[in-house]
Amino acid sequence: MKYACLVYAEPGVMAALSPEEGARLTDDSMDYDAGLAASGHMIVAQALESTESAVTIRVRNGKASSTDGPFAETKEHLAGFVLIEARDFNEAIRVATGIPMARFGSVEVRPILRLAHS
Amino acid sequence: MTAAMSGRTAGWDQVVAEIYRADRGKVLASLIRLLGDFDTAEEALHDAFAAALAQWPERGLPESPWRWLVSAGRFRAIDRIRKRARLAGYEAELGRPAEAEEDVMPEADLLEDDMLRLVFTCCHPMLPPDAQVALTLREVCGLTTEEIARAFLIGAPTVAQRIVRAKARIREAGLPYEVPERAALPDRLESVLRVIYLIFNEGYSAMQGESVVRHDLTAEAIRLGRLLVGLLPDPEGQGLLALMLFTDARRPARTTPDGDVILLADQDRSRWDRAEIEEAGDLLERSYHTGEIGSYGLQAAIAAEHARAGRIEDTDWRRIVAFYELLLVADPSPVVALNRAAAIAMRDGPEAGLRLMDQLLAGPLAGYSPGFSARAELLRRANRCAAARADYRRALSLASQRPERRLIERRLAELDN
Numbered sequence: 260m261k262y263a264c265l266v267y268a269e270p271g272v273m274a275a276l277s278p279e280e281g282a283r284l285t286d287d288s289m290d291y292d293a294g295l296a297a298s299g300h301m302i303v304a305q306a307l308e309s310t311e312s313a314v315t316i317r318v319r320n321g322k323a324s325s326t327d328g329p330f331a332e333t334k335e336h337l338a339g340f341v342l343i344e345a346r347d348f349n350e351a352i353r354v355a356t357g358i359p360m361a362r363f364g365s366v367e368v369r370p371i372l373r374l375a376h377s
Numbered sequence: 378m379t380a381a382m383s384g385r386t387a388g389w390d391q392v393v394a395e396i397y398r399a400d401r402g403k404v405l406a407s408l409i410r411l412l413g414d415f416d417t418a419e420e421a422l423h424d425a426f427a428a429a430l431a432q433w434p435e436r437g438l439p440e441s442p443w444r445w446l447v448s449a450g451r452f453r454a455i456d457r458i459r460k461r462a463r464l465a466g467y468e469a470e471l472g473r474p475a476e477a478e479e480d481v482m483p484e485a486d487l488l489e490d491d492m493l494r495l496v497f498t499c500c501h502p503m504l505p506p507d508a509q510v511a512l513t514l515r516e517v518c519g520l521t522t523e524e525i526a527r528a529f530l531i532g533a534p535t536v537a538q539r540i541v542r543a544k545a546r547i548r549e550a551g552l553p554y555e556v557p558e559r560a561a562l563p564d565r566l567e568s569v570l571r572v573i574y575l576i577f578n579e580g581y582s583a584m585q586g587e588s589v590v591r592h593d594l595t596a597e598a599i600r601l602g603r604l605l606v607g608l609l610p611d612p613e614g615q616g617l618l619a620l621m622l623f624t625d626a627r628r629p630a631r632t633t634p635d636g637d638v639i640l641l642a643d644q645d646r647s648r649w650d651r652a653e654i655e656e657a658g659d660l661l662e663r664s665y666h667t668g669e670i671g672s673y674g675l676q677a678a679i680a681a682e683h684a685r686a687g688r689i690e691d692t693d694w695r696r697i698v699a700f701y702e703l704l705l706v707a708d709p710s711p712v713v714a715l716n717r718a719a720a721i722a723m724r725d726g727p728e729a730g731l732r733l734m735d736q737l738l739a740g741p742l743a744g745y746s747p748g749f750s751a752r753a754e755l756l757r758r759a760n761r762c763a764a765a766r767a768d769y770r771r772a773l774s775l776a777s778q779r780p781e782r783r784l785i786e787r788r789l790a791e792l793d794n
Contacts, residue, residue, distance in 0.1 A: 260523070298420075299427060347521035348537040350423075353416050370533070 261302065261371035262343050262351035267335035268364030270309060276363075287359035295343065300354055306339040335364060342371075389434045397426060400443040401519050406491035407447045409498075410554055412454050415516070415544045420457070425450030492517075493556045493608050496601075499543075500569040501552055508543040509572050511536050517604075518597045528592045529579060566609075570617050570673065573601045577621050582778075595625055606660070615664035616674030622657035623680035626650040638784050642689045654684045672707040675700050694724040711741035719751050727759040746775035750785060757792060766792055 276284065288306070295301035310329040317324050329336060341358060345351040348370065355366045404425065408418035425446040439445035499512040514520045514528075522540065526533040546552070557565040580594025602618035605611075630644035661677050664670070670678075679700045686692040701717035715737050722730025734752045742748040753768035766789065773785045 260521075298423060346423075347515075347523055348533050349515065349522045349540050350419065352537055352541060353419060356416075 260345060260347065260351075262345055262348070262355075263367075263369045263371060264341040264343060264351070264355045264358060265337060265367040265369065266339045266341070266358065266360045266364060267333075267367065268338040268360060269335050272363055273338075284359055284363070291357060291359055292341070295341070295354065300343045300345060302342040302344055304339070304341040307337060310336045338364060389430065392438065393426065393430050393433065396429075396442050396446075398519070400446070402495070402517050403492055404443050404446045404450065405516065406495035408450050408454070410491055410494060411447070411451050413554075414548065417454055418450075421450035421454040422446075424453040428453065490556055490608075492604065494554050496569055496605065497556055497565055498547065498552060498554050500565075500572045501547070502565070502568045503550060503552060504543050504546055505539070506571070506575070508539040508546075509568070510575055511539045512543045513572050513601070514576065514594075514597065515540055518601065520592060520597070524592045528583075528594050566611060566613065569605065570613060573598050573605070573621075574617060574673075576601070577624075581624065595621070595628075599625060612664040612667045612669050613671040613673050615660045616671060616677045619657040619660040619664065619677035620673055620680055622653045622660070623677060623684055626653035626657065626684065632780075636780060637787075638780050640784075641683060646687065649684070657681070657684070670703070672704060675704040675707060679704070692723070694720055698724050711737055712745070715742060715745075715748050715751060719755075722755050722758075727755040730755050731759070744775060746772045746781065746785075748772075749775065750788070753788065757788075762792055 273281075292301060292304045295304070313327070313329050315326045315328065315330045317326075338360065341355075343351060343354055345354060348368075351368050351370075355361065355368045358366050360366065401422070405418055405422050408421045408425075409415055412418050412421060428449045429442070429446060433439070496513065496517055499516055500509045504512065511525055514525050515522065520528070522537050523533050526536045529536075576594050577598035580596070580598060583594070599618070599621050602614070602621055606614050606618050626649050627641070627644060629650060630646065630648040631639055633639060657677065658681060661674070661681055664674050664677075679697050682693055682697050682700070697720045698717065701713065701720050705713050705717060715734065718730045718733035718737065721733065731752065734748070734755065738745070738748050738752060749768045749772035753765045753772060756762075756765035756768060769785050769789045769792070773782060773789075776782050776785060
């Protein structure tokens with residue numbers, strides 16, 4: 260079964276890391292991703308640029324509008340995602356617990372919803 | 378990829394899947410002991426089966442697959458720990474190099490006791506009861522979080538949280554991964570039996586014809602019962618397994634095609650599973666050898682009386698009442714008292730049962746729907762139809778499950794005719 264691990268972090272917390280801590284976190288994260296690939300859990304993982312480079316699109320009554328920044332102002336911003344294959348929810352939680360960013364931010368684990376055409 | 382290659386791969390997938398189904402619990406149980414932690418062991422289990430899929434097609438099936446898997450899982454876990462320690466700079470603290478993968482594990486490391494350790498740990502009384510159930514179903518029986526959730530008609534995150542917290546509690550409280558000592562065994566065993574019985578009852582009360590496919594919990598409970606009896610001979614364990622088998626044997630006769638309940642008195646006994654009844658009878662006999670009998674054994678003895686009777690009319694109600702007298706001593710609960718009253722009514726006539734039921738339904742069972750149905754049945758037999766109708770209506774007002782409600786409505790309709 261597929262699960263999305265959505266990684267949230269406070270920009271302030273990340274900015275407060277020393278260059279060495281930041282580099283170590285990046286290394287750990289990439290190593291963890293590699294581990295997930297080796298174990299067959301990984302579908303895809305990506306880090307995201309900060310919300311400063313975000314644009315939010317809405318289409319209402321046929322009109323498209325775009326605003327700078329994330330869809331809502333929150334303390335923690337979406338920093339990345341890891342899409343995984345896992346046997347069940349608890350295994351997904353186990354995988355999510357190991358994500359290095361979980362030590363600094365929050366990882367939301369969501370089961371993938373399978374859509375079917377009507 | 379040639380057709381031959383893909384055929385072989387498909388064949389190996391099935392072989393490994395079958396071994397997963399059969400030995401997963403045993404491999405996990407040993408890995409937990411060797412690695413000291415549930416999550417580490419689960420990661421190792423995953424790695425071990427991945428290694429099996431990669432290597433067995435080339436090297437062939439090992440002589441003892443589950444031993445190979447434990448060894449492979451342990452090797453990979455140690456490897457991971459070393460890698461992580463190296464990254465964290467702790468490499469100097471680790472001593473001897475990782476063992477070669479082909480190292481044969483010494484006998485002492487692979488005791489069947491590991492399954493017992495796992496069962497007792499999952500059913501530890503320090504864990505909340507619903508967590509014991511969830512943990513046992515997932516770790517011992519191999520159900521997924523989602524399967525457990527569907528079986529109990531609750532949400533997957535709820536089950537997931539119970540399991541996460543239970544594992545945390547085990548870790549933080551330092552609950553030892555062990556088979557309890559002789560002195561502690563009776564209490565700890567009671568906890569295990571309660572979990573198995575809970576699982577069985579949940580499965581048994583699940584009605585057919587529901588839209589959601591629910592995992593067969595009665596089969597899991599029986600499987601758990603067999604595992605326990607096989608590893609740890611004990612009269613109450615044997616009694617519980619016998620009770621479950623006697624009860625399950627009646628399943629083919631229990632419901633109409635529409636999913637309506639057929640009561641014991643009206644069941645077509647030719648549909649009962651005779652093989653299960655025979656197995657249950659043998660178990661009950663064995664349980665008598667110790668000279669002790671407990672509440673599960675007594676419930677099984679009562680079930681045995683029903684199984685022995687070719688028709689409801691042939692039921693030995695005297696013996697059943699005698700067993701209920703003993704059961705009330707072992708388990709003085711109002712529901713047991715109610716069932717005893719129903720049996721006394723069968724032995725001595727409705728009035729005898731009614732006297733006892735009046736007390737219970739005015740007191741501890743005032744909100745118990747089956748109690749009012751039971752009394753209504755006696756009132757009907759005593760030709761007190763107005764009172765019977767009143768009790769059926771009371772039962773209806775207290776019943777929440779649809780099949781129960783349909784049964785009561787049918788009884789009411791029969792009364793009106």
